[in-house]
Amino acid sequence: MFSSKLLPFLFGWITDRLLGDPEGWPHPIVFFGELIQYGEKRLNHGTDRLWKGGLLTVVLVGGTFYFVQEILRLFGEVNYHLIPLFTAIGVFYCLAGKTLITEVQKVFEAVDKSVEEGRTQLARIVGRDTSQLSSQQIRTAALETLAENLSDGVIAPMFWFLLLGLPGMMAYKMVNTLDSMIGYKNERYLEFGKVAAKLDDLANYIPARLTAILMLLVSHNWNKLKFVIAHGKKHASPNAGYPEAALAAILNGRFGGPNFYFGKLVEKPYIGDTPKDFTPQDLLLAIQINNYTELVMGIIVCVLLYIWN
Numbered sequence: 001m002f003s004s005k006l007l008p009f010l011f012g013w014i015t016d017r018l019l020g021d022p023e024g025w026p027h028p029i030v031f032f033g034e035l036i037q038y039g040e041k042r043l044n045h046g047t048d049r050l051w052k053g054g055l056l057t058v059v060l061v062g063g064t065f066y067f068v069q070e071i072l073r074l075f076g077e078v079n080y081h082l083i084p085l086f087t088a089i090g091v092f093y094c095l096a097g098k099t100l101i102t103e104v105q106k107v108f109e110a111v112d113k114s115v116e117e118g119r120t121q122l123a124r125i126v127g128r129d130t131s132q133l134s135s136q137q138i139r140t141a142a143l144e145t146l147a148e149n150l151s152d153g154v155i156a157p158m159f160w161f162l163l164l165g166l167p168g169m170m171a172y173k174m175v176n177t178l179d180s181m182i183g184y185k186n187e188r189y190l191e192f193g194k195v196a197a198k199l200d201d202l203a204n205y206i207p208a209r210l211t212a213i214l215m216l217l218v219s220h221n222w223n224k225l226k227f228v229i230a231h232g233k234k235h236a237s238p239n240a241g242y243p244e245a246a247l248a249a250i251l252n253g254r255f256g257g258p259n260f261y262f263g264k265l266v267e268k269p270y271i272g273d274t275p276k277d278f279t280p281q282d283l284l285l286a287i288q289i290n291n292y293t294e295l296v297m298g299i300i301v302c303v304l305l306y307i308w309n
Contacts (some may be wrong), residue, residue, distance in 0.1 A: 005087065005165065005305050005309060006089075006302060006305040006306055006309065007084060008083075008085070008087035008088035008091060008303060009083040009087070009088075009097055009161060009301060009302065009305060011088040011091075011093050012087070012088040012089065012091025012092040012094075012095065013088065013092075013095060013158075013298055014239070015092045015095055016092050016095040016096070017096060017097060017098050017166075018098075019092075019098070019272060020096075020098035020099040020102060021096070021099045022151075023211070026275075027093060027162060028029075028090075028093050028170070028173075029093070029173060030202050032060075032064075032173065032174050032177045033181060035176055035178055036056075036060065036177060036181050036182065039056040039059075039060070040056070040181070040182055040192070040281070041080060042233065043055075043056055043192070044188070044189075044192045046214075049191040049192040050191040050192070050194055050195070051141055052192060052193065053189075053192035053193055053194065053195055053196065053301065054194075054195035056196075057195045057196045057199060058173075058195075059211060060174055061171050061174050061175055061178070061179065062169075062171075062197070064170050064171045064173075064174040065147050065167045065168065065170070065171040066137075066167075066189060068090070068166055068167040068170045069167040070162055071086065071230060072086065072087070072165075072167070073164065076200050079217050085169060086166075087142075087165075087166045088171060090169065091161065091166065091169065092159075092167045093160070093188045093204050094157045094169045094172075094173050094265070095153070095154060095157055096149070096153035096154065096172065097153070097154045097290070099144070099153075100145075100146065100149050100150065100154070100290070101287050102289060103124065103125050103294060104125070104142045104146045104283070104286075104287075105283070105287075106121050107121045107122050107125070107138060107139075107142040108139060108142060108280060108283050109121075110122075111135050111159050112280075115133075115134065115135050115138070116131050118135060118138040118139075119131060119133055122138050122141055122142060122178045125142075125145050125149075126141055126145055127180075127184075128141065136278065138257060139278040139282075139283075140253075141252075141285075143247060143251070143255070143278060143282065143283070143286055144244050144247075144256075145213075146241040146247070146286055146287075147244045147246065147247040147255075148240045148243055148244055149285070150211055150215075150290050150293060150294070151190070151204060151208045151211040151239070151240075151242075151243045152176055152204065153270065154293075154297070155207045155211045155214070155293070155294070155297050156172060156176070156203065156204055156207035156211075157169050157172055157240060158298065158301050159206065159207045159210065159297075159301075160203070161171040161301065162205075162301045162304055162305065164188050165248065168216060172203055175196070175200050175203050176203070176204075177197050178193070178196035178199075178200070179193075179197055179199075179200035181193075182196050183196050183197035183200060184197075185197075198253075201237070202266070203237060204237065204239040207239075208239035208240065208242045208243060209232075209239075209242050210248040210297075211242065211243045211246070212228050212232065212243050212291065213225075213243040213245040213246075213292075214293045214296050214297060215243060215247065215250065215289055216228065216246055216249070216250075217292050218289060218292035218293050218296055219250045219289050219292075221246075221249060223251055224246075224249040224250075227245065227249045228242060228245040228249055229244050230245075230247065231245040231271045232245040232246075232250075233271060233273055234246075234269040234270070234273075235256070235268070235269075235271060236268060241271055244271050245271050245272070247286060247289065248271050248272035249272070250285070250286075250289060251276070251282050251285065251286065252274055252276065253272055253274060253275075253276035253278060253282070254270050254271065254273065254274055254275050254276060255271040255272055256268045256269055256270045256271040256272075257269075257270050259303035274287075284292070
């Protein structure tokens with residue numbers, strides 16, 4: 001058990017930090033997206049959309065967990081050494097630490113060239129309408145994404161690997177992909193994606209708060225915990241506001257505010273009290289916090305895997 005969990009986790013984690021998501025490589029999340037798109041096109045019409053979307057969510061999440069578990073079982077019957085190899089590859093694909101930082105850096109680099117380039121680059125990593133954003137709104141959105149996806153793309157997958165191994169980690173990624181594709185509160189997805197959105201809220205409840213706590217710890221800002229608790233509740237999401245509030249506290253800035261989604265203005269409360277023009281120096285500090293938070297979480301997972309095995 002030691003080699004089937006701890007060492008593969010460590011290898012997959014380090015590989016993600018070294019390689020990120022190389023372009024052109026096949027990726028299971030792309031396959032997840034294709035499955036979701038296939039199911040959505042065939043089920044999201046007519047009546048009973050809530051039940052149809054719920055069924056799709058349960059089948060895909062449960063199926064992912066069962067499929068990965070069965071692969072591990074079959075590998076154990078054929079050659080036990082295939083288990084740690086498959087686990088390491090799975091961990092590598094489920095983590096997005098380096099890619100997240102790289103994409104946010106590209107946004108800052110692009111907006112320094114022109115606002116239009118910044119809008120285009122930001123549109124790659126956010127769901128909001130970027131066509132009318134100013135340079136500062138672009139930088140703000142990029143930093144919000146950096147904080148929120150530290151939880152979704154790094155801490156939460158590690159958390160679920162610790163609890164349920166690779167099947168749990170992959171099932172979480174399916175939940176997260178479902179939410180990112182059909183978990184919107186618009187006419188098309190309000191009913192169909194409701195179960196996926198609620199399941200994503202549940203799956204991220206502990207990881208989001210854990211992310212915020214670790215961010216405060218590694219930045220020596222534990223005294224701002226009350227700030228994070230107060231402002232984390234202001235976000236429309238029950239989870240995303242906490243890591244965003246932690247980064248806002250660390251940078252002494254403000255996130256949130258009104259934004260356009262699918263052509264509709266959404267009035268979102270501000271997270272933080274101090275309006276601020278974010279700079280490349282703020283980005284460097286935010287990246288440092290991300291790296292340290294991921295490092296601490298990774299060490300925690302390794303230690304607990306060692307103890308539990």
